[in-house]
Amino acid sequence: VQFISFLVDFCSFAGNQSPPFEMSSPLSKPQVIAHIQKSLNYTVFDSKWIPCSAKFVCLGNFPRGTGVIQIYELQHGEAQLIKEVEKPKPLKCGTFGATSLQQRHLATGDFDGNLNIWNLESPEVPVYTAKAHKEIVNSIDGVGGLGIGDGAPEIVTGSRDGTVKVWDPRQKDLPVANMEPVEGETKRDCWTVAFGHAFNDEDRCVCAGYDNGDIKLFDLRNMSLRWETNIKNGVCCVEFDRKDIDMNKLVATSLEGKFHVFDMRTQHPVKGFASVSEKVSNLGKDFDSNYGKNHKSSL
Template structure:
């Protein structure tokens, strides 16, 4: 099968948008659907889980006079909303296996709890436990890669922990809380730097998993779970807002990290592995400077892992491509999506180029990258 080609400058267009009455820290596609789950908090300090559906149903039915219906315009339709006492900071569907017919949502909140939610009934969580002593600031899952319901959480106290949803279930049955299957906490007596972002990726072997964490002091750390040790550590000088491996299936070829000060860092992997920290190839480019320089998010297109998007504090989406040598980054252009910073961006796993973002203007925006 021929490899899809990418135009020099893919075009980005807005498909639909809608205002929301709360600040969404993340907007995620519900796997296997064109429904969106937005997670965040309102001005009163309550946590919100909202579900919107992207629909193209015509808003004006055909009449005998017009003979045909008006053209279908995609729009977002509010379907459900849940309000809780604790503010939500992050969430993921990636702990569920990709083949799951009913993926569950995991959320992390400001009180350090992790909750599991059934999307068909969000009145009460399926389970809930205390994962950290401070805000659960970020999380990611490996179920969509390995089929095992494992996920990682990062906290403002500097801890990074790996969990298994099966242990969560066993603990809930016994009336207790699960223990992490791996705890990457600061050494005793040392203050931990806030963990702002985490991601999971595949290593060189079929069952190998890597965890990368980004910290407020610029630290980037990669842990190989099979070897049980750190395989890469560096400091990129400024707070790390986002980290992501290029592939979730198969051997990762690169790792990208973005910062508060508008810098995009790309690290080269050899055969799915990091070489030593001193010899790993790194490329750094300045994406944005000034008051809107913060690069909030970096996300790869699932169907084209050599292509990724970066969002900034001015509402712009920047597109890039990893070069043949993987260490080279080529700009594919940019698009002004919003007037405020785009905090989150998520690509649809089934429809190539379709993405959803949420911004500081309290707006959900669905867009399309046209390759």
């Protein structure tokens, strides 16, 4: 009887109190906690984890106008610089997507339109080089390497010159595909490229985003434009949820802090792929208000 009376009193007390184990406000929201911070004396344009290692590479340019590749390794809670190589031209972007796990070669695009592939064990001289574009290479992606995606290893580059080109590292100088505006059409600045739909040896697609809000999906098997749309603001980044499956989801982020998710398996003959768009600052109470404020300009 005393035990039951205690439970009744406790429940009555608890009913008039706030939950004793309620999470504090800061912990109830998603957080990104900085593990390591390091100040650098140059502008970083891209960084990538080196596959199957505790190392990462940073690409950028020095104030004097030259490029730099830095390799860091995580040691005892710190990022230790283990190698630095200066290059004649600033480096804009890089990918490991077309290399094997054994070689782990890094492909980069620079401000002069060059495509280079580097052996990070001896990065002084590229193992592959090509004059890919007339202007800066804004974006690069790879497929067929690291055990991701069927078919030959390939690299795609997008440039300010308005072209999107696909490269086979086994073929020197010439791209295997070149997507450019028809004669007389305005050349738009291509900001981002991504591979997808590489689920067998024959099928493969490239998605490209442009400064005017255009998104174009190129079918490399049929060498045709499969689909296009416009999201009104410059497209900062496009990415498939997975490269090595039949196209499923495509996300595109843009200026004004917006993102768009397309269902690539639900296509209307007139309206195109089903999609949803949202502004980061409108995602609701589950996100820190400061997070939305930090992304009003671009994503």
